Amino acid sequence: MQQLAMTHVKQREHCIDIRLAQSFDEDDVESIAESLIQRHLDARTIENISGADRFNARFILNSSTFVLNFEIYSQSCWIDIESSELNNDFYHILTTLQQHIR
Numbered sequence: 001m002q003q004l005a006m007t008h009v010k011q012r013e014h015c016i017d018i019r020l021a022q023s024f025d026e027d028d029v030e031s032i033a034e035s036l037i038q039r040h041l042d043a044r045t046i047e048n049i050s051g052a053d054r055f056n057a058r059f060i061l062n063s064s065t066f067v068l069n070f071e072i073y074s075q076s077c078w079i080d081i082e083s084s085e086l087n088n089d090f091y092h093i094l095t096t097l098q099q100h101i102r
Contacts, residue, residue, distance in 0.1 A: 004035045009097040014086060016079040016094050021102065024077075029055040029070045032077075036068060040100060041093055058082075064089035 008019035024032060030048060033055065037043050043061040055070040065082040066089075081090050 004032060004040075005102045006097060006100055007102065009094065009101055011094055012078075014081060014084075016090075016097065018077040018079070018097065020075075020077060023075055024070065024072070026050070026055065026072055029072070030057075033057040033068050033070070036097075041096060061089045061093065066090075066093070 005021035006018055007021050008017065010017050018036075020032070033048070034045070037045050037057060037059045041059075041061060043059045043066075045057055045059045046065075047058040049056040049058075053071060053073045055072070057068040059066055059068065064087055067080045067082065069078050069080065070076070079093060081087070
């Protein structure tokens, strides 16, 4: 997998849509998730869940829990917050990832 490059990071209601510059498959998503969560956000992964066409990584940033989602077939990637309310951690993720857009 090449170096992670994002071309789009936007808020959509209670989630953050992410568009990657390169395509990905099931062999790539765990390393992409690790790069996004640990290197870009300095957060901690608590669970990885693989499915037929999906990969989800639950992670904690400060006191908030999020889920990084990948859909292989549609090449979709997004982050959901597990609480019903947006908070400072959500906006920190949004602005941090927007700084890495190429």
